[in-house]
Amino acid sequence: MDNEARTSGKFRRPTTRRLVQLYAALLHNAYLRGFIEGKIYEGKAKALCVPGLNCYSCPGAVGSCPLGSLQNALSSTGHRAGWYVLGILLLFGIVLGRTICGWLCPFGLIQELLHKIPTLKIRKSKVTRGLSRLKYVILAVFVIGLPLYYGLAKDLPYPAFCKFICPAGTAEGAVGHLANPANTSMFGMLGALFTNKWVILLVVFLACVLCYRAFCRFICPLGALYGLFNRFSIVGVKVDADRCTGCGTCVRHCGMDVKQVGDCECIQCGKCMDHCSQGAISLKAGKITLKGNDPAAAGEGSREPGHRKAKLIFRGIALAVLCFALVWFNFLDPSIRRTEPAAETVTVSDAPTGYEEGNRLADFTLTCYDGSTFHLADTRGKVVVINRWATWCTPCIEELPYFNDLYKAHPDDIAMIVIHPSMIVTDPEEYLESFSLAMPCATDGEGDPVKEIIGGTATLPQTVVLNRQGEVIYNSVSSVTPEELESLYTKASE
Amino acid sequence: MVYTNGKKTLLIVMTVCCILLTAVLAARAIGIYADGAARKAADPLADIYTAEEAARKLTHALPLIANSVIVLVFCLALKVKDPNADRPAKAEGRITPPKEPEHVKIVQAVIVAAAVLLIIAGICNGSALDVLIKGINICTECVGLG
Numbered sequence: 001m002d003n004e005a006r007t008s009g010k011f012r013r014p015t016t017r018r019l020v021q022l023y024a025a026l027l028h029n030a031y032l033r034g035f036i037e038g039k040i041y042e043g044k045a046k047a048l049c050v051p052g053l054n055c056y057s058c059p060g061a062v063g064s065c066p067l068g069s070l071q072n073a074l075s076s077t078g079h080r081a082g083w084y085v086l087g088i089l090l091l092f093g094i095v096l097g098r099t100i101c102g103w104l105c106p107f108g109l110i111q112e113l114l115h116k117i118p119t120l121k122i123r124k125s126k127v128t129r130g131l132s133r134l135k136y137v138i139l140a141v142f143v144i145g146l147p148l149y150y151g152l153a154k155d156l157p158y159p160a161f162c163k164f165i166c167p168a169g170t171a172e173g174a175v176g177h178l179a180n181p182a183n184t185s186m187f188g189m190l191g192a193l194f195t196n197k198w199v200i201l202l203v204v205f206l207a208c209v210l211c212y213r214a215f216c217r218f219i220c221p222l223g224a225l226y227g228l229f230n231r232f233s234i235v236g237v238k239v240d241a242d243r244c245t246g247c248g249t250c251v252r253h254c255g256m257d258v259k260q261v262g263d264c265e266c267i268q269c270g271k272c273m274d275h276c277s278q279g280a281i282s283l284k285a286g287k288i289t290l291k292g293n294d295p296a297a298a299g300e301g302s303r304e305p306g307h308r309k310a311k312l313i314f315r316g317i318a319l320a321v322l323c324f325a326l327v328w329f330n331f332l333d334p335s336i337r338r339t340e341p342a343a344e345t346v347t348v349s350d351a352p353t354g355y356e357e358g359n360r361l362a363d364f365t366l367t368c369y370d371g372s373t374f375h376l377a378d379t380r381g382k383v384v385v386i387n388r389w390a391t392w393c394t395p396c397i398e399e400l401p402y403f404n405d406l407y408k409a410h411p412d413d414i415a416m417i418v419i420h421p422s423m424i425v426t427d428p429e430e431y432l433e434s435f436s437l438a439m440p441c442a443t444d445g446e447g448d449p450v451k452e453i454i455g456g457t458a459t460l461p462q463t464v465v466l467n468r469q470g471e472v473i474y475n476s477v478s479s480v481t482p483e484e485l486e487s488l489y490t491k492a493s494e
Numbered sequence: 495m496v497y498t499n500g501k502k503t504l505l506i507v508m509t510v511c512c513i514l515l516t517a518v519l520a521a522r523a524i525g526i527y528a529d530g531a532a533r534k535a536a537d538p539l540a541d542i543y544t545a546e547e548a549a550r551k552l553t554h555a556l557p558l559i560a561n562s563v564i565v566l567v568f569c570l571a572l573k574v575k576d577p578n579a580d581r582p583a584k585a586e587g588r589i590t591p592p593k594e595p596e597h598v599k600i601v602q603a604v605i606v607a608a609a610v611l612l613i614i615a616g617i618c619n620g621s622a623l624d625v626l627i628k629g630i631n632i633c634t635e636c637v638g639l640g
Contacts, residue, residue, distance in 0.1 A: 040630070040632055041630075042630040043630075044626065046625070046626050046629030046630050047622050047623070047625050047626035047629070048625075049625065055636075055637060056628070056629040057632045057633060057636065057637045061629075063629075064625050064626075064628065064629040068628065068633075068636060069624075069625045069628065069629075072624060072625070072628045073621060073624065073625075076621070076624055080619050080620060080621055080624075081619065081621065082616065082621045082624065083612045083613070083615040083616035083619060083621055084612070084613055084615075084616020084617060084619075084621040084622045084624075084625060085616070085621065085625060086612050086616075087608075087609045087610070087611070087612025087613035087614075087615070087616055088609070088613060090605055090608060090609035090612065091606065091609035091610070091613070093605075094602055094605040094606055094609065095606070117508070117512065117566065118505060118508055118566070118569040118570070118574050118575050118576070119505065119508050119509040119512055119576065120505055120506065120509045120576050120578075121576045121578060121579040123578060123579070123581070123583060124583055125583075159633065159635070159636050162633070162635075162636035162637070163635050163636060163638070166636075166638075169636055169637040169638060170637065170638045172637075173632070173636070173637030173638070173639075174637045174638045174639050177632075177637075177639070178548075178639075184545040186639060187541060187543045187544050187545045187548065188541045188543075188544075189634060189639050189640040190541075190542060190543035190639060190640055191527070191530075191531075191542050191543075191640050192527065192531075193635070193638055193639075193640050194523075194543070194638050194639060194640055195523050195524060195526075195527040196638075197638030198519075198520070198523045198638070199520045199523065199524070202516045202519055202520050203516065203520075205516070206512060206513065206516040209512050210509070210512070229605075231592075231595050232595060232598055232601050232602060232605070234602055238594070239591055239592050241591045241592075241593060241594075244591035246588040246589050246590060246591055247588065247589075248586065248588055248589045249582070251583075251586070251589055252582035252583045252584070252586075253582045253583075259589070260589060260590075260591075260592040261592060262592050263592070280591075390631065392624075392627060392628060392631070392633075393631070393633065393635075394633075394635050395634060395635050395640070421631075423627050423630075425620075425623065425624050425627050457632070458630060458631045458632045459631070459632040459634055460631060460632075460634070477634075478634070478640060479634075479640060481538060483538035484538040484539055486538070487537075487538045487539045488539065491539070
């Protein structure tokens with residue numbers, strides 16, 4: 001029976017594909033607490049890449065975005081080859097191909113829902129077919145070329161597609177966090193980059209309203225990558241050459257810019273099955289027919305009690321997996337660190353201990369790379385600047401020279417320390433050698449105690465400035481300019 | 495579906511609403527940025543965007559958003575839809591049925607084996623840890639925050 005056109009009275013029942021898309025979107029974003037608390041999931045499951053385009057900075061994301069991970073891996077080529085991400089992408093590609101785009105990708109679902117808004121629609125034509133080549137250029141330049149160049153030539157992590165284009169990152173990551181009242185401090189870091197990406201997001205959304213899966217067809221480099229595997233993928237839409245008459249009805253009814261069913265533009269959604277009068281098209285996983293319009297094979301088969309029972313068992317397992325994921329990621333996962341709010345104890349100077357403006361930081365000691373010791377209690381009378389950075393964070397690396405310049409301008413009046421988190425990809429001490437920094441640098445202790453003391457989150461860079469009395473006058477997660485640093489120093493000196 | 499002039503008008507209005515809403519939201523963001531950048535030039539500690547300013551600008555766009563929602567509800571209630579949307583594309587003549595590539599099973603097996611080997615190599619050389627670290631930290635630049 002026609003799944004897409006299945007109706008029951010006035011209520012249009014969702015198709016199987018739509019249910020699978022919703023299921024996959026929920027599974028990709030099973031950390032529902034993140035949406036409430038405005039934080040991201042920090043568990044070990046993030047070592048796994050998810051198949052669809054889903055930003056790993058989305059508050060609900062429980063896995064890593066394959067495209068972001070690929071750019072990051074290519075940027076790190078100078079240190080170690082990103083075999084892991086390449087292996088995962090190969091596996092997804094050969095097993096599912098662009099079935100991921102049609103059935104599993106959360107951003108694909110968003111695009112299809114946007115296209116449901118009733119407006120005049122732009123139909124596919126030679127222009128759209130030409131535009132569909134654009135995604136290969138974006139893949140080559142923004143996902144492979146620029147990250148590889150910056151990684152090898154400048155040793156800088158440079159996720160060019162994420163930074164300049166990715167609307168999924170803006171919608172799920174940026175807007176996902178900014179929409180939460182707990183993250184109003186994040187507005188402080190917004191500037192030209194956000195304005196550009198916000199405008200790109202709006203344009204992409206409008207394009208998706210007017211044109212079926214516009215992002216998927218013209219821009220998405222992940223789709224371009226999976227498309228290369230489409231002809232060989234284990235799961236996918238297959239055409240029975242003996243039954244096919246070559247009438248072209250399937251291609252004419254397809255919303256994508258396909259030339260043939262199953263080519264690199266085909267998202268394997270299976271809508272063409274409903275239009276094929278010969279029943280020549282079916283969705284297969286190896287030799288198993290998942291969906292087919294052949295009355296002899298699937299249509300009749302679906303009525304068999306055995307088939308119905310298998311379908312029921314499969315749905316039961318899928319539901320159990322979803323329930324387990326929701327419970328595990330939100331309540332049971334031991335790797336979720338629950339940070340308790342810092343206990344506010346009043347010190348002798350009336351300023352409570354904490355990390356908000358006006359508070360005094362709790363004392364800490366760190367051993368620096370040069371062998372010296374940074375003891376916060378010994379810095380009284382000086383302006384204190386604490387910066388959290390990481391080797392994988394481009395804005396952090398770009399602002400390090402500004403801190404160095406400030407330190408060199410007031411060496412006797414500033415106590416400064418630059419702290420790297422305890423989780424290390426590239427040895428920070430070795431990494432900093434080329435920077436010739438004058439200020440003390442250290443790695444946070446096991447469990448990142450200084451991060452807890454200064455109210456750090458998963459977001460970097462973070463800068464904290466204390467006045468001569470040791471009170472916090474600035475604590476912000478954002479990049480700073482030399483002018484801002486000089487103003488902060490003046491303010492702290494008063 | 496009967497495609498009356500009234501329905502066609504509604505469809506055009508909805509299209510215009512979507513385009514206008516996009517333009518207004520983009521212009522509001524550019525406006526906040528322009529004002530904020532000027533403020534920041536005078537005071538380096540000033541923020542370009544603030545939650546209050548964003549909320550204020552969004553409030554100004556509320557009438558347009560409300561109008562778009564009303565038109566959308568009408569469109570959905572009347573089941574207005576572009577009749578061209580579901581019309582098949584122009585025929586490009588007969589197509590040749592896609593042939594299954596040769597040795598497909600061998601290619602699949604080789605790629606699956608290569609993928610598994612690469613994943614194991616990646617776990618051993620630490621590139622899996624790279625993915626984890628990148629995933630559990632918010633890359634502000636990557637998501638467009640700044």
